[in-house]
Amino acid sequence: MTSHLAVLRIHPSDNICVALHPMEAGTEIDCGSIQFVLTQDIRLGAKLALMPMSAGATILKFGEPIGTLTEDVELGGYVHTHNLKSEYVHHA
């Protein structure tokens, strides 16, 4: 019942991948040519950085910008509301 894929890079230009299952810290992730180890437990759908990136970098998903980083992120780092802000609509 388990997919062969743990993560999915939806579009070749994406700088994040998406977790296809919930996974625990310590899990080794293989996303094409990029490998990293999870530093925290993650939920299905979590976005993980495919390279180290600095605050101000634009995150691409589906090949399109989905927001701007507010903090530096390591390879494999978790990208979500704590470090990514919208360029369109700001919600509390």
Add this chain to the structure above:
Amino acid sequence: MPELSGYLRQDGRKGIRNIVVVAYLVECAHHVAAEITLPLRENGVHLVGFPGCYPNAYAHRMMENISTHPNVGAVLLVSLGCESFARQELAETIAASGRPVETLVIQENGGTRSTIENGRSWVKDVRAQLDTQERVPMGVEELVFGAICGGSDATSGLTANPAIGNVFDILVEQGATCIFEETGELIGCEQHLARRCVTPELGDEVVASIDKARKCYETLGHGSFANGNAEGELTTQEEKSMGAYAKSGFGPLHGLIKPGDLPPGGGLYLLDVVPDGEVRFGFPNIVDNAEIGELIACGCHLILFSTGRGSVVGSAVSPVIKICGNPQTYEKLSDDMDLNAGAILTDNLTLPEVGKQLLALAHETVNGTPTRSEGLCHQEFILTYKSFEPLGPSCLPGF
């Protein structure tokens, strides 16, 4: 494709259900109308209505279109008596459409108890009458499908919405009419969508409608983004938009419509649900069922509803097929879900395979098989105040 059938109406359209609608024309008549439907709701008697006491052109148009929707066979209007709703005008429109219609005014009917009795008696008679009507053959090009996502999470854009997009591409190719919404969930996708428009002028209208949604959200300080979306690993409005956009498929966009506009022919349409003019009356859509009601008022026979977090709603008037994008949610709520698109993640099913399952489900639903939400008597309906200007001249090119 299997043979499809429906109920022929006087205007030539066909319905896939034969619903008796009981409509309250002000909140003060809501309880009486609800009591009339209660013992009959498992027999195709649905409650709709407008709560406001003051008149509103949009709400009147919505009520007209819902009452003369092809899935509706007869209408009972329940009025308190002193509200502003133009009940006679609505009753005349319904009568002119060839449907049985009755108006009960509570203040002139001896109050709550006798209005409920009279209402139930009228509804039972008309229900029996409608039950003798036979279905006639119906072509896929006579069908109008709506798509909506609600309770979205990170799986919605990976599984359930692309599955709807896949089915929309197939249906449009077969001549059907497919409508998706909403402009607020296309923020960030406007240029991509503009390139899919059949004319550049339509593209400009689409970009302007999405910009209108963005401005409205800015004024209100609230987008279409809920906390549940973030718990489902969506972070920003534009990320949610990218996932929502997938339900429109890959085909050309033929037109832009507003609530109550009936698409003039087969094709793919975007429904702009954000009111025109200055921001008034509060949030454009307080909940998914407001948009579902608007899709139905545009003639949708059937709603394809994708969810990740797990919405359980259905609708009055038109069946809702629930497509669950998240395999964990499906495990928890399988009784409420019609299709597990999350199998793309767990069982290595392909998108076209899930699309095929969805298309088969849609055909069965057209022919009368109840969806999960229909079986559970989900008949949600909500209608609030809005105001719209007429469509721009470039919104329906080629018609």
